[in-house]
Amino acid sequence: MKGTKVILTALLFSANLVWSQADSNYLEKGQLSFGMRTTTSVFGGDGIPGLGIGGQARLQILNYINTEWFADYITMDLRGAGTRNNAHIGWSVMFYPKQFNRFIPYIIAGHCFDYAKVIPLSTPYEDRSPDVVSRWSSAVQAGLGTHFFINDRFNLTFSAQYMMHLGNHLEYELEETTSGYYLDTNPTTTEPDARLESHLLLTLSLNYRIADLW
Amino acid sequence: MKKIFVVCILLLIGSVSFTQSEKDWKIKTALSFAPGILTEKTYSLQLQGYLGFLKDKIEWRGEAFYFLNSFGDRPRFSMNHQLYMGAFYHFTETSFQPYVGFQPGIALSQSSEYGSLNATTQQLEYKKAVNPVGSLAAGFDFFGEKFFFLFVETRYIFGKHKADSYPVFLDEWRFSFGLGLTF
DSSP: OHHHHHHHHHHHHHHHHHHHHHHHSSTTTEEEEEEEEEEEEOTTTTOOEEEEEEEEEEEEEETTEEEEEEEEEEEOTTTTEEEEEEEEEEEEEOSSSSTTTEEEEEEEEEEEEEEEEEEOOOOOOOOOOOOOOEEEEEEEEEEEEEEESSSSEEEEEEEEEEEEEOOOOOOOOOOTTTEEEESSSSOOOOOOOOSSSSEEEEEEEEEEEEEEOO | OOHHHHHHHHHHHHHHHHHHHHHHHEEEEEEEEEEEEETTTTTEEEEEEEEEETTEEEEEEEEEEEEEEESSSSSOOOEEEEEEEEEEESSSSSEEEEEEEEEEEEEEEESSOOOOEEETEEEEEEEEEEEEEEEEEEEEEEOOOOSSSEEEEEEEEEEEEOOOOOEEEOOOEEEEEEEEEEE
16 A cells, blocks of 8 residues: 555656646757748848748757757848849857746847849840849848747747848949839949948747757 | 556556547648739639648648639739748637637749840740748638538738849738648
């Protein structure tokens, strides 16, 4: 009888322990999650917002430090005069200074590789495909964000990151004409811009924890 | 003997609990026609298919729309296929489950209005382009006792077709309903 009591007590204790762990901690070291995201790029050199899609994996290395591995594809309509496509692939480190139950704010910083392509508008009378320009560069990004946990596995995350491109600029100009804008991808009248190309990325993501690795 | 009996009962309870915990998720799959409304009295028809995973009121769903046709005052696309992946929140866990969700996605689209000159061939080309889109959706599922569920859903899609010619909005209000399979 005594043995039965011991078994029952052990089972109740272990069940209680498992329940407590599942209920209280939204973020812990060793967690691996995957998710999708939509990104808006604003305050760039063109002053034109872009819409993007992407995904990310998050691997948490410590209770207060997470890592994010992401890829984004963003397209911009250059005032009807052309299209700019951007692709980012990179990583970031996220630091959690404090956790407020379901809300967990964080500081984020990282690095990425960036591909950009600018396609001027062609018409039935003019083929401007030879004027397409593109380049690879790298960039650094940093900002703030917060998770909101709907349950212990699923969270919505919003972040704002400022991204600075470290490589060469894509030299092009949007010129206002009487019939709208014209995209000049071979500007000869201006000096090469020495400023860092930069923009703000606002990202909303959906994330699901799929594993606790350690 | 009594001790062995108690342990067996506990194991049985544990086994049943484990089986139940294995069944706290659902796989959903469905195929449907999805009519849509665009601006300028224009309508579209898509074939919709999806695969979802539902657990603890959260559904992850991958979704594909195959463009069939559009008609009305301005049928502006000759192609507008779309792929989405996102999440939905189900408000209940009963047989009737209203939900809302958001899905980022991509559209493979081709304008039927704006072509561009290919200087080499001297022909007009209508370039296909892949562009990001987003979709806010709401609807409900009604689960039968086994295998089947009924769904009614509406979604707003936003995005813009950007290729090498004039941009065209992909914005659309889309509806779908039908029967799905659940496991």
